[in-house]
Structure formats: structure tokens, C-alpha cells
Amino acid sequence: xxxxxxxxxxxxxxALIWIAALGGLPYGVFITLVCGLAAWEFWRMFFRGGxxxxxxxxxxxxxxxxxxxxxxWNALQEILTVLMMLAxxxxxxxxxxxxKTGTSNAVVGFCVTLAGxxxxxxxxxxxxxxxxxxxxxxxxxLALPAVWASDAGGYLIGSRFGKHHMNARISPKKTWExxxxxxxxxxxxxxxxxxxxxxxxxxxxxxxxxxxxALIAVIAPVGxxxxxxxxxYFSLKDSSHLIPGHGGVIDRxxxxxxxxxxxxxxxxxxx
Numbered sequence: 001x002x003x004x005x006x007x008x009x010x011x012x013x014x015a016l017i018w019i020a021a022l023g024g025l026p027y028g029v030f031i032t033l034v035c036g037l038a039a040w041e042f043w044r045m046f047f048r049g050g051x052x053x054x055x056x057x058x059x060x061x062x063x064x065x066x067x068x069x070x071x072x073w074n075a076l077q078e079i080l081t082v083l084m085m086l087a088x089x090x091x092x093x094x095x096x097x098x099x100k101t102g103t104s105n106a107v108v109g110f111c112v113t114l115a116g117x118x119x120x121x122x123x124x125x126x127x128x129x130x131x132x133x134x135x136x137x138x139x140x141x142l143a144l145p146a147v148w149a150s151d152a153g154g155y156l157i158g159s160r161f162g163k164h165h166m167n168a169r170i171s172p173k174k175t176w177e178x179x180x181x182x183x184x185x186x187x188x189x190x191x192x193x194x195x196x197x198x199x200x201x202x203x204x205x206x207x208x209x210x211x212x213x214a215l216i217a218v219i220a221p222v223g224x225x226x227x228x229x230x231x232x233y234f235s236l237k238d239s240s241h242l243i244p245g246h247g248g249v250i251d252r253x254x255x256x257x258x259x260x261x262x263x264x265x266x267x268x269x270x271x
Contacts, residue, residue, distance in 0.1 A: 004245030012243075012252075013148070020131060020140055028070035028128060035124035035257075036063045037249040041239040042116040042230070049234045052105045053112035054090050057083060061117025062124065069125035072132070076122075087113045124253070126260035133267055138197045138204045142190055143263030146213040147220050147255040149189035150182035154221075157181025171228045179221065186217035212266050220258040227254035 019030050039062035043055050061083045068075055087110050095106035131140050158178020166174045187210055194209025227250050231239060238247025246252055 008243060008245050016144075017141065020137060023131060023137065027131060028066075031124065031127045032063055032066040032070065034249060034253060035066050035120050035127075037242065038062070038120040038124065038239075038253060039116050041242075041248045041250045042120060043112075045230060045234050045236065045239065046108075046112045046116075050105070051112055052094060052109040053116060054087060054109065057087050057090065057113050058116040061113075062121030065117070065121030066125045066128060069128040069132075083117060084114065120250075120257070123257040123261055126257060126264050130260045130264045130267070133264070135201045135203050138201050139263055139267050140260070141197065142193055142204065142209050142212050143216060143259045144256060145193055146186045146190045146216040146263075147259045149213075150186040150217040150220070151255070152182075153185025154178040154182030156185075167225060170225055170232055174221075174225075182221075183214075183217040186213040189213070208271060211270070212263055215266060216259045216262050219262055220255045223255045223258035227251065 019027050036059050039059045040055070043053055043058040046053050047055070061079075064079055064083075065076075067073075068079060091106040091110040091113070094109065127140075130136055130143060133139055154174070155178065158173070158175045158181060161181070162173075162175030162177040164176045165172060166176055166179060190209040190213035191206045192209070194204055194212075195206035197204040197209075198206065227239070230250075231237065239250035240248030242248050243252060
């Protein structure tokens with residue numbers, strides 16, 4: 001299993017960097033596909049758990065939010081309005097069709113439909129928003145390595161020295177020792193990358209890497225715990241088996257989308 005995970009990482013990270021460097025349509029299509037798959041996994045968890053969210057609106061909503069970011073339609077409010085109305089209409093029809101003798105999941109279905117499309121669509125679209133900023137490629141290549149280094153450091157330190165659990169109920173393998181080890185790794189790696197990227201673009205510095213990774217490594221693990229909470233609710237280890245050795249798309253991007261959102265607002269409001 002570990003060998004498979006390493007092989008996939010060796011292939012996946014350079015491929016992602018290559019697509020990010022291409023930018024434009026290839027990158028936009030890739031991120032839209034990834035977020036759509038994450039929304040599908042989210043819908044699938046709840047559907048198999050006995051609920052009835054709308055697959056079309058959960059997945060389609062996430063896709064449209066990403067397209068809105070790529071094409072810069074500035075239509076977020078309009079998309080939200082239509083999505084809520086359609087979700088309400090579909091679940092009203094379902095509720096009526098369930099009849100008086102059946103147990104209707106229409107209310108939960110309405111909430112899950114909106115939650116899935118918003119979470120994976122709006123948060124996921126920050127992978128596009130961040131890339132679209134001036135020198136966005138270099139900011140993206142600070143934000144994502146911040147979580148990669150945090151994950152690697154957390155695993156290395158936590159597996160060896162971890163004794164104090166962060167949240168034993170949701171993620172029993174995560175410890176405070178691993179958390180702070182991941183934070184330290186992230187600070188070091190991203191500061192170094194910031195210094196390297198400064199050789200290419202003056203706007204990015206090692207101080208930016210340090211500050212951005214401090215925010216991301218502290219906050220983004222909440223994204224991992226959130227995904228774990230969904231999986232634990234349905235007694236699942238992985239969100240799917242789409243990625244060999246890694247589980248599903250959600251298992252990979254749960255912290256990436258948080259990192260992208262944090263990185264975007266760091267550049268726009270703090271930098």
C-alpha cells in the first residue's frame with residue numbers, strides 16, 4: 001500500500017504542477033473535473049447512506065461554480081439563487097411522491113444537495129481564483145506545497161512521536177505532535193520555495209512563504225477533519241477508490257481547497 005501511494009504521488013504532483021503551469025483551459029477543465037468528482041463522491045456517500053440528494057444539482061452545481069470562476073462570469077449570486085430554487089423544487093416533488101406512509105428524506109436531501117455543491121464548488125473554485133491572480137502560478141505553488149509539506153511532516157512526526165490525539169472520534173491517527181510537526185515542515189519548505197520563486201518573480205518572497213504557510217498549516221487541517229467527519233458518519237475509510245493507494249478525490253483535495261482559499265485571501269488582503 002505504501003509503495004502504491006508513493007508511486008501515485010511521484011506521478012500526480014509533477015502532473016498537477018505541469019497542468020498548473022499550462023494554465024488556461026487545460027487547468028480550468030482539470031480543476032472543474034476534480035471538483036465535480038469530489039461532489040460526486042460526496043453525493044454517493046449520502047445516497048448510499050440512505051438519503052436522496054440530487055446528483056444532478058450536487059455535481060452540476062459544483063461544476064458551474066468552477067466554470068463561473070474560470071470564465072469570470074461574476075454570477076455567483078445568480079447561480080446560488082437558481083440552485084436553491086431547483087433544489088427546493090426537486091425535493092418538494094420527492095416529498096410529495098413519498099406519500100404519507102413513507103419516511104421522506106427530502107429535507108435532508110435539500111440540505112445535502114446545497115452543501116455538496118457549495119463546499120466542493122465554491123471552495124474548490126479558489127484553485128482557479130488563486131491561479132488567475134497576477135503571478136498566480138507562483139502563489140499556487142506556495143499554497144499547495146504548504147499542505148503537502150504539512151501532511152508529510154505530520155505523518156513523519158506523528159507516526160513516530162504522536163501520543164496526544166487531536167480528535168480521537170473523527171480522526172484517531174492524528175495527534176498534536178503530528179500537527180505541530182507538520183506546521184514546522186510547512187514553514188521550512190514554503191519559506192524555501194518563496195526564496196526560490198523570488199528568483200523568477202519579485203512579488204514572491206521567502207517572507208510570503210513563511211506567512212502563507214503559517215496560515216495554511218494552522219487552518220487547512222480543518223478541511224481534512226471535515227472530510228473525515230463525513231466519512232466517519234457513514235463508517236467509510238475512503239471517499240471512493242478512484243486513486244490507487246489514496247482513496248478518492250475528496251481524500252486528496254480536502255486540504256487543497258482550504259489552502260487555495262486561504263492563499264487567495266492572503267494575496268488579496270494581506271500581502
